[in-house]
Every structure is written in structure tokens, then in C-alpha cells.
Amino acid sequence: MSDTINQASRKGFLVDTARCIGCRSCQVACKQWNKLDADKTANQGTFENPRDLTAALYNRIKFVEKENAGAVTWQFFSERCMHCGDAGCMKVCPSPGALYRTKDGIVAYNKEKCISCKYCVSACPFGVPRYDGDEKVSKCNLCLSRVDGGMAPACAKACPTETLKFGNRKDLIAKATAAKKTLYGLDSLNGLGVVYALEGPPDSYGLPANPRIPTSIFLWKDIIKPLGILGFWGSIGAMLLHYVTIGPKKVDDDTGDKGENHE
Numbered sequence: 001m002s003d004t005i006n007q008a009s010r011k012g013f014l015v016d017t018a019r020c021i022g023c024r025s026c027q028v029a030c031k032q033w034n035k036l037d038a039d040k041t042a043n044q045g046t047f048e049n050p051r052d053l054t055a056a057l058y059n060r061i062k063f064v065e066k067e068n069a070g071a072v073t074w075q076f077f078s079e080r081c082m083h084c085g086d087a088g089c090m091k092v093c094p095s096p097g098a099l100y101r102t103k104d105g106i107v108a109y110n111k112e113k114c115i116s117c118k119y120c121v122s123a124c125p126f127g128v129p130r131y132d133g134d135e136k137v138s139k140c141n142l143c144l145s146r147v148d149g150g151m152a153p154a155c156a157k158a159c160p161t162e163t164l165k166f167g168n169r170k171d172l173i174a175k176a177t178a179a180k181k182t183l184y185g186l187d188s189l190n191g192l193g194v195v196y197a198l199e200g201p202p203d204s205y206g207l208p209a210n211p212r213i214p215t216s217i218f219l220w221k222d223i224i225k226p227l228g229i230l231g232f233w234g235s236i237g238a239m240l241l242h243y244v245t246i247g248p249k250k251v252d253d254d255t256g257d258k259g260e261n262h263e
């Protein structure tokens with residue numbers, strides 16, 4: 001499947017981390033709109049909860065906690081699918097239509113076409129895809145039905161501080177650049193659909209400085225997989241050629257053997 005993006009009309013998020021107050025309305029709104037079950041969690045000595053994305057948690061607020069002279073400081077970070085312009089999950093998926101690009105540049109999925117191979121997990125530079133109880137891929141789809149209906153995603157609608165701004169990606173970037181924000185995700189992986197204004201280096205939020213799709217994925221997709229397919233059709237072709245030029249194998253009338261030598 002081709003994966004082209006119209007960068008002029010592409011939609012996306014601008015996440016301004018400086019504005020986030022850690023209220024987690026975005027988490028709740030996402031669960032409500034997408035009818036996702038609550039995850040059972042346990043207190044682990046931090047206000048961060050839950051501690052990871054799950055098949056029923058498409059975005060979560062990561063608490064970056066630091067101690068400074070006996071006082072704790074927090075930075076909040078909205079963790080979610082980045083809707084990469086060059087999406088490792090789509091690149092490696094062997095089932096056409098299971099993961100696909102919408103006209104707005106969103107990386108969406110169709111659970112009915114997911115074959116539970118889990119290749120997308122190893123191909124995602126951000127460790128996003130999760131699998132539900134039916135072993136089908138599950139992640140943020142940017143509230144596709146809302147966006148198609150001209151509405152903002154549920155998380156952006158619920159955010160009281162405008163940390164999550166949704167709209168034309170180019171326009172959001174232009175405004176943030178004019179405001180002299182330090183942006184993450186502008187160009188990497190053909191531009192992320194979720195661009196962050198950060199207040200520190202990417203690694204302090206757990207983000208890779210230069211996100212890349214693992215090269216082993218290209219080895220599998222571009223070399224090993226095509227060779228495997230070539231080998232399969234090559235064997236079929238060789239059998240057909242043998243049948244046409246030499247004819248079918250004959251069964252030995254006396255022994256019932258199929259032409260093998262017996263001493």
C-alpha cells in the first residue's frame with residue numbers, strides 16, 4: 001500500500017508541555033469516547049498512574065519527577081502514538097489495510113484485518129502499539145470518527161489548558177515557531193503527526209533524540225520477505241516448467257515406487 005502524505009493539508013497535534021497541569025482529563029475523555037475499560041492499577045509511590053500505555057489506554061500523562069533541594073518538581077508529558085509520517089508500524093505490517101494512512105495523515109487501524117503477528121511492536125520507534133484481549137492491535141487513532149465529522153479529538157476537546165492543540169499541522173508549527181518554542185518531531189520520520197514543544201532535552205521526557213525505524217525491519221521487509229516470496233513463486237515456476245517440458249513423474253508399475261533407486 002502506498003504511503004503518501006499531503007503535508008499541506010495534514011492534520012496533527014501540537015503538545016505544549018509547558019501548559020500541562022497533569023489533570024489527566026485527556027486520559028478520561030479518551031476512554032469515554034473510545035469506550036475503553038478502566039485498567040486496574042496499584043500505587044507505586046508516585047502520582048503517575050497508570051505507569052504505561054495499555055490496550056485500553058491510548059494516551060497517558062507521564063510524570064517526570066525530579067528532586068531539587070528536598071522539593072519535588074514535575075514536568076508532564078502526554079505519551080501517545082505519534083502518527084509518524086514514515087510509520088514503522090505500517091511499513092512492516094504484512095496484512096494490507098490493518099494499519100493504514102488516512103487522507104488527513106492519521107495512522108489508523110482496522111482490527112478485523114490485524115493478524116496478531118505483532119511485527120508493529122518491534123517496528124515502532126516509540127514502543128506504542130499494544131494488543132487487546134483478542135490479540136489485535138490497539139492504539140490512538142486520533143479519534144478518526146470525530147475528525148471525519150469535523151470535530152477535534154476527545155483529548156484535545158477536554159484539555160482545559162490548551163496543552164493539546166489540534167488542527168492543520170503546518171499552521172500549528174508556524175504558530176509555535178513564531179512563539180520561539182523548542183519543537184520536537186518537525187522533520188524526523190517524515191515529520192511526526194504529534195509535534196511537541198519541550199522544556200528540556202528529548203531524553204528527559206524519555207524521547208529518542210533521533211527516532212529511527214530499526215534497520216532489522218528493513219532487512220525483513222525489503223530483502224528477506226521479497227526473497228521468500230520470490231523463492232515460493234520460483235519453486236512453483238520450476239515445478240510447472242518440469243511438468244511442461246518433462247511431464248509428470250511416473251509411478252513404477254511393479255514396485256509402486258515413484259522413480260527412486262533401490263539397490
Ligand code: SF4
Nearest residue numbers: 081082084088089124
Ligand atoms: S508512533 Fe509507532 S504506532 Fe504510532 S504511527 Fe509511529 S510507528 Fe506507528
Ligand code: SF4
Nearest residue numbers: 030140142143153155
Ligand atoms: S486522539 Fe482520540 S484516541 Fe487519540 S489519545 Fe486523543 S482521545 Fe484518545
Ligand code: SF4
Nearest residue numbers: 020021023024026159
Ligand atoms: S487534559 Fe491537558 S492539562 Fe490535563 S493532563 Fe491532559 S494535556 Fe495536561
